[in-house]
Amino acid sequence: MKVVAAMSGGVDSAVAAARAVEAGHEVTGIHLALSRNPQSYRSGARGCCTIEDSNDARRAADVIGIPFYVWDLSDRFHTEVVEDFMDTYAAGETPNPCLRCNEKIKFAAVLDRALALGFDAVATGHYAQLTESADGGVELHRAIDEGKDQSYVLGVLDERQLRHSLFPLGDTPKAEVRREAAERGLLVADKPDSHDICFVADGDNAGWLEEKLGERAPNHGGDIVDEASGEVLGQHEGTYRYTVGQRRGLKLGRPAADGKPRFVLDIEPVSGTVTVGPRERLAVERIHGVRPRWCGAAPTELAGPDVTVQLRAHGAEHRATVRVSSGPAGSDDPSQVDIALHEPAYGIAPGQAAVIYDGSRVVGSATIARTERVD
Structure with a gap:
């Protein structure tokens, strides 16, 4: 296959690109330029979105021996991710910009451009696994390394996007990925992981929002x-x-x-x-979600001991019963998701994503619109 390897400049995407080459694919490395002004994004080798990261990605592509290009998606990133981040906070909700970036940029804008250019798939360094279902479809599952599993932020992908995706690291613990990077001579082998929001230069969300929102607040x-x-x-x-x-x-x-x-x-x-x-008033037992995204066929009800929801990127799983119903007449949302938690969860904010699992399989996700507390 002809594959685009999205290379952030970190160790994971570099090893993923190298593995795609070893699997026999014709690989081209790309780095996404997401800032209109690169100096406005945080500096330092943190693994995402800086000038240093672009240089690290290029050097890794040279070591692997693949062509390398920079794709400027800064305008779309600003509209789809940065503006959404500001609007969501201004509405009193809590967004997840990394999840939105996967939905709107990495597996929409990038994938669409790649397919239009004649590529077959996009490979990334996400820790998740793809398997074939009994009916010949594709399923998204958790990674082997539970501590690094990133299936939560991929729960916005539909089956078409998954069919054109490759996650070469899903069956490997992170420590082994770093050892492999060193053995391959990749200088990013010991580069720290990125944890902050890439477009908030100093990690101060409140200060950044105060500056950017201005009169929009x-x-x-x-x-x-x-x-x-x-x-x-x-x-x-x-x-x-x-x-x-x-x-x-x-x-x-x-x-x-x-x-x-x-x-x-x-x-x-x-x-x-x-x-x-008090903390006990944070206890939530029902969650109402909107704008669902399904990784396969949309379900009507999910129940049983293996059905869970995850409410934060690295949060705990919560056993639940999930029902999907039609949205109100005239609504922009064709369906709504009602989640009944078997045990209360705490501190769940509107705007966050509820990602639904059946065992290790990701069924889909919904944006939390409102919650109901335990009486």
């Missing part, structure tokens, strides 16, 4: 209110600085009557109200 300040008493406990400088489940940075100045810490329970961006309360 619906409320630059408001009250921090105790849920139980309704008492105003303090003031804040913008709802975008908070997320449901947050404990640190509330700066209330005085403890709760029972001495227990307070957590953010709710965010109302229009009035600017941030509601806080």
Whole structure:
């Protein structure tokens, strides 16, 4: 096959490209230029989106012996990922930009361009596995290395995209990937993994949002209110600085009557109200999702001991029963996803993704629109 290897400049994508070559594919390496101004993204060798990363990717391609190009997708990245990040926070929700990047950029814009240029597939360094289903389809499964599994951020891919994807590292622990990189002479073998949001230069989400949102922010300040008493406990400088489940940075100045810490329970961006309360009030037992994305055929109901949902990129699995129904008449959403958790989960925020599993298989995902707390 003719394969495009998306090379971020990190160790994983470099080894994935090398393995694709060894598998007999005709491989071309590409690096995505995602910033309109590269200096505005964080500096340092962190494995994603910097000038140094582009140079590291080019050097790795030279060692592997494959052609290498840079694809400028900065405008689309800004619209689909950065603007979405700002809009979601401004709406009082909590986005996952890496998941959105996979959906809109790496496996939409990149894959579409690759197919148009005559390539057959896109290979990445994601830790996940693809297998053939009983009916000849393709299934997305968790990686062997549970600590590095990235199937959660791939839960937005449909079956067509999966058919044109390669994940060469899914059957290998991360430590072995680093050893292999060193044996291949790849200088990125010991390069640190990237953990921060690539377009937030210093990792300060709140500061970045304050600068970028400007007058777009619906409320630059408001009250921090105790849920139980309704008492105003303090003031804040913008709802975008908070997320449901947050404990640190509330700066209330005085403890709760029972001495227990307070957590953010709710965010109302229009009035600017941030509601806080005890941890037990974060307990959620039902989740309502919208904009589902299915990795195969859309289900109507999923139940049983192997059905789980994951609510954060590296969060725990929660046993659940999942039902899919038609959206309201006239709605932009053709279907809605209702998730009943068998045991409560804590600190679940609208805007996050609920990724649904049946055993190790990824069934699909939905964006959390609202939750219902335990009474």
